[in-house]
Amino acid sequence: MxxxxxxxxxxVVLQVxxxxxxETHERVMxxxxxxxxxxxxxxxxxxxxxxxxxxxxxxPTILQIAKTDCIATWVTNILLGLSLDFSNNKxxxxxxxxxxxxxxxxxxxxxxYLSEQLQLGVDKIIDIHxxxxxxxYMLGFxxxxxxxxSVDERIQHPRKKHPSKQVIAGSIGxxxxxxxIYPLQSPGGWQIIARTPLAIFDLGKESPCLxxxxxxxxxxxxxxxxxxxxxKENQA
Amino acid sequence: xxxxxxxxxxxxxxxxxxRFGFQALGINPTGVMDLHAMHIAxxxxxxxxxxAVIEFIFPAPVFYFHRNTFISLSGADFGATINDKAIPINxxxxxPAETTLHFTKKIHGNFGYLAVQSGFSLHDWLxxxxxxxxxxxxxxxxxxxxxxxxxxxxxxxxNYVQEDVVVMPWQADVSDFYSSLIxxxxxPESIITNNQSNHWWKDQxxxxxxxxxxxxxxxxxxxxxxxxxxxxxxxxxxxGTIQLPPxxxxxxxxxxxxxxxxxxxxxxVCASSFSSFAQQVFNTPFMMEMIAVKEAEKKWIExxxxxxxxxxxxxxxxxxQFHAY
Numbered sequence: 001m002x003x004x005x006x007x008x009x010x011x012v013v014l015q016v017x018x019x020x021x022x023e024t025h026e027r028v029m030x031x032x033x034x035x036x037x038x039x040x041x042x043x044x045x046x047x048x049x050x051x052x053x054x055x056x057x058x059x060p061t062i063l064q065i066a067k068t069d070c071i072a073t074w075v076t077n078i079l080l081g082l083s084l085d086f087s088n089n090k091x092x093x094x095x096x097x098x099x100x101x102x103x104x105x106x107x108x109x110x111x112x113y114l115s116e117q118l119q120l121g122v123d124k125i126i127d128i129h130x131x132x133x134x135x136x137y138m139l140g141f142x143x144x145x146x147x148x149x150s151v152d153e154r155i156q157h158p159r160k161k162h163p164s165k166q167v168i169a170g171s172i173g174x175x176x177x178x179x180x181i182y183p184l185q186s187p188g189g190w191q192i193i194a195r196t197p198l199a200i201f202d203l204g205k206e207s208p209c210l211x212x213x214x215x216x217x218x219x220x221x222x223x224x225x226x227x228x229x230x231x232k233e234n235q236a
Numbered sequence: 237x238x239x240x241x242x243x244x245x246x247x248x249x250x251x252x253x254x255r256f257g258f259q260a261l262g263i264n265p266t267g268v269m270d271l272h273a274m275h276i277a278x279x280x281x282x283x284x285x286x287x288a289v290i291e292f293i294f295p296a297p298v299f300y301f302h303r304n305t306f307i308s309l310s311g312a313d314f315g316a317t318i319n320d321k322a323i324p325i326n327x328x329x330x331x332p333a334e335t336t337l338h339f340t341k342k343i344h345g346n347f348g349y350l351a352v353q354s355g356f357s358l359h360d361w362l363x364x365x366x367x368x369x370x371x372x373x374x375x376x377x378x379x380x381x382x383x384x385x386x387x388x389x390x391x392x393x394x395n396y397v398q399e400d401v402v403v404m405p406w407q408a409d410v411s412d413f414y415s416s417l418i419x420x421x422x423x424p425e426s427i428i429t430n431n432q433s434n435h436w437w438k439d440q441x442x443x444x445x446x447x448x449x450x451x452x453x454x455x456x457x458x459x460x461x462x463x464x465x466x467x468x469x470x471x472x473x474x475x476g477t478i479q480l481p482p483x484x485x486x487x488x489x490x491x492x493x494x495x496x497x498x499x500x501x502x503x504x505v506c507a508s509s510f511s512s513f514a515q516q517v518f519n520t521p522f523m524m525e526m527i528a529v530k531e532a533e534k535k536w537i538e539x540x541x542x543x544x545x546x547x548x549x550x551x552x553x554x555x556x557q558f559h560a561y
Contacts, residue, residue, distance in 0.1 A: 005424035008474050008504040009532040013424050020469060047259045047472040049496055054472035056256070059536060070530040139262035140470060140496030143371055147470065183262075184371065203361070203373050209261040 002031075004076045010044075010056060012075055017051040020149060020177070024051045025137055029214050030084040038082065041065070042075075048213045049138045050147070055079065094216045099181070099196050101130065101172055101219040102227035107195035114157055114174070114191055128152045129193065130219040134179060136211045144183035144201035144209035148217055151177050163189035170195045172219070183209070194219070197230035237389040239305065239352065242336065243298040244383040247450075250356065250375035251491075252288040255364035259472070259495040266366040266374070269347045269450060269491045272413040272511040272539070273311030277351035279547040280308040280328045280408055282554040287355035288365035290381070292348050296339035297381065299350070303333045304398070305389075306353035310408070312345025312515060318401045326410055328353075328550075330402040345515040354391035369492075406553040412542050414512045418442075418524045421532045423477060423501035425468060436460050436502070441521040448518065450492040457521075460484045465500050473497040476505030476513070490514065508535035 003015045014031055017024030031053045032046055042061040047054040057075055068074040103126045105112055115122045134148035141147075151174055159175045164187065167173070171182045173190025182188060183201030200210050211217070222230070241248075251274070254267025268274045268291055275285045294314050309316055309325045316323040317338050323329050325348075331337070339348065358365045358376065367375030376385055420437070442457040455478070465480040473479065477489045479499035488505055489497075491514075503526065505513050516522055527535075 006421060006504075006529045007423055007472065007501065008476055009421060009507055009529055009536055011472070011474055013472060015424065015471075018469075045257050045259055047495060049471045050469045052469075052471045054474075056259070056474070059533065060540065063537070071533050072529045138470065138496065139260065141262060141494060143258075143261065143263040145262050201371070203371060208362075209263070213260060 002080065004079065006072050007054060009072065010059065011054055012057075012072060012079070013052050013054045014079060015052045020050045020137065022135070025135060026086060027084075028053055030086050031082070032213070034082045034084055035079070040078070049140070094214065095212075096133065096216045096218060097211065098218050098220050099172075099198060100222045100226070100230060101194040101196050102222050102224055103129075103194040104224040104227070106224065107227065108172070108193040110173075110191040111193045114155070114193060117157060118155060120154065125155050125193065126221055128155050129174075129179070130221050132218075134217045136213055136215040136217060138213050139209065139211060142182065142184055142186055142201075144211065146180055146200075146211040146215075146217070148179045149177050151179050153177075157191050159189040160191065163187050164192075167192060168195065170197065170200065172196060195227070197222075197227050197234060199234060237305070237392060238302050238386050239389075240300040240302065240387075241297050241381050241383055241385045242300045244381055244385070245292070245295050245297045246380055248290065248292040248297050248381045249367035249369070249379075250288050250358065250365055250381070250387070251291045251367060252365045253286050254366055254491070255362050255368070255374070258362055262495050263362070264368075264370075264493060264495050265364075265491075266368050267364075267491050268349065268366075269514040270311045270345075270349065270511040271507075272410070272543075273347070273349045273515075274351070275543050276326060276408045276410060276413070276546065277308045277310035277349045279543065279550050280310075280326070280406070281306060281351055281353040282551045283351060283353065283355055285543065285547060287351065288358060290350040290387075292339075292350070293346060294339065294342040294348070296348060299337040301331045301333060301335050301337070305331045305333075307331055308351050310349045310351070310410075312348040313343040314339035314348050315341040315343055321401055323401065324403060324407075327407040328404040330398055330404065332399060332401065335401075344517065346517065347514060352389055354389055357388040357390045404553075404557065406550060408546055408550075413539060414515065415509065416512070416522055417509075418513050418516075418522060419506040419509045419527050419532065419535065420476075420478065420503040420524055421506060421527060421529050423504045424471070425464070425480075425500040426502055434462055435526070436463050437524040437526060440523070442524055443521055444516055444518045446518045448490075450490055452487040452489050452493065453513070455486045455488060458486065458524075460486065463500075463502055467498050468500055470496045470498045471501075473501060474504070476507065476510050477501050478503040478505065488513070506532045506535060508532065508539050
């Protein structure tokens with residue numbers, strides 16, 4: 001039940017499901033791996049998302065190797081012919097990243113509001129949010145911004161109606177069933193419950209983004225003191 | 237060998253074709269708004285087509301050339317002058333040392349390009365020189381060029397000693413690269429039926445609203461009432477993607493677009509029309525037309541071949557020209 005759509009004349013979108021869930025995500029990752037493993041010279045890049053993988057391709061490269069009336073159809077046929085391998089989806093093969101998170105109200109600026117809205121104590125929100133392993137479904141919005149799920153129903157809350165003008169880098173937020181981390185200072189609408197002292201995006205690094213789609217993330221609560229210590233260590 | 241900005245203006249950056257291979261990480265490609273103009277400017281000088289260029293809007297900065305320099309301008313025509321002498325676009329020009337380049341009036345287009353022979357000497361970020369202002373990387377220092385900035389050239393310029401400006405005898409015919417009709421193809425959320433009432437583009441005049449920028453152009457006009465604008469599960473978007481938010485005010489994603497989005501993707505401006513669209517003067521009517529992807533590919537390939545022919549012809553002219561000196 002894969003559907004393929006064109007996105008301009010240099011990309012096709014493989015839609016592998018209709019909603020956000022683990023099964024769809026595993027299909028997305030299986031397609032991503034299969035296309036990467038095939039090592040097609042004409043693939044420029046892949047963009048995995050919640051329920052789709054977008055494949056950007058080079059028309060000049062395809063012209064060199066194929067004689068076809070319609071390049072998009074040629075690409076579609078090849079992608080549909082790929083065999084998928086789900087074995088890599090096993091829990092043991094996934095990278096787990098621990099993220100120190102300070103839920104102090106000074107940094108988690110919306111946690112008191114959320115506590116009132118959800119009628120849950122701040123400590124309970126912290127326990128629930130840091131109790132599970134999240135999956136990075138995709139990156140987008142900002143360089144390195146991870147869309148992670150799924151958040152426990154008890155602490156789900158919609159985005160702000162009026163986004164904040166400046167959300168500080170490292171801020172950890174909730175939007176519905178998703179949780180995410182702002183890699184850069186930016187306007188944003190997610191409910192901010194904590195902040196990490198780690199650099200989620202680091203220009204100076206060869207791989208500037210901490211996360212990739214498919215990674216697993218656990219939040220480890222830390223004190224405000226510890227937050228500033230780690231921040232200081234990172235600056236040194 | 238260098239060029240200086242002696243009076244900066246907002247919106248002037250160094251760009252190339254863009255930064256590809258990192259969209260899965262949310263790193264958007266950026267790059268020039270008008271790829272054709274960048275390629276033409278480089279072809280005229282015998283450069284590699286993908287060489288980084290300076291992109292500017294009007295009012296444009298004032299540039300200063302320290303030494304004899306071989307340049308070309310393309311894209312928008314902002315009435316360039318050197319020592320009060322008008323400089324044409326789409327032709328290579330020899331600029332003598334210690335002169336300033338001014339842009340005097342907006343004649344047509346939105347984005348102008350300046351290329352120098354051999355290209356600029358810059359540090360790349362993730363394989364591209366494009367300025368990424370959001371993260372402050374690429375280009376000269378990750379932001380708009382500022383007064384006092386000096387950009388060095390990759391190599392010595394061709395030894396061509398003249399006291400005055402010389403417009404070279406060859407030029408690019410750009411008519412095949414631009415058109416007033418903007419072609420589009422379907423996108424994942426396109427609702428295409430035989431019902432003409434769903435043809436949002438048919439017999440409609442569009443304009444680009446002034447609150448448009450390198451991230452997105454806001455479209456006015458078009459018959460969108462019957463088009464489904466339900467938000468989608470976030471998925472990839474690209475250059476030219478036409479998004480229809482629930483308020484039915486369409487946005488066309490431009491060079492600084494994000495990598496993913498949650499609005500319905502109702503069409504995609506063809507890559508072969510993207511330069512024309514980027515240069516479309518705001519508040520001026522134009523028309524759009526949907527074509528099959530196969531046709532869109534054909535148009536793009538034609539332009540691609542045309543560009544290669546232009547590059548070969550210019551390289552030959554440059555060899556002849558400099559052989560004589």
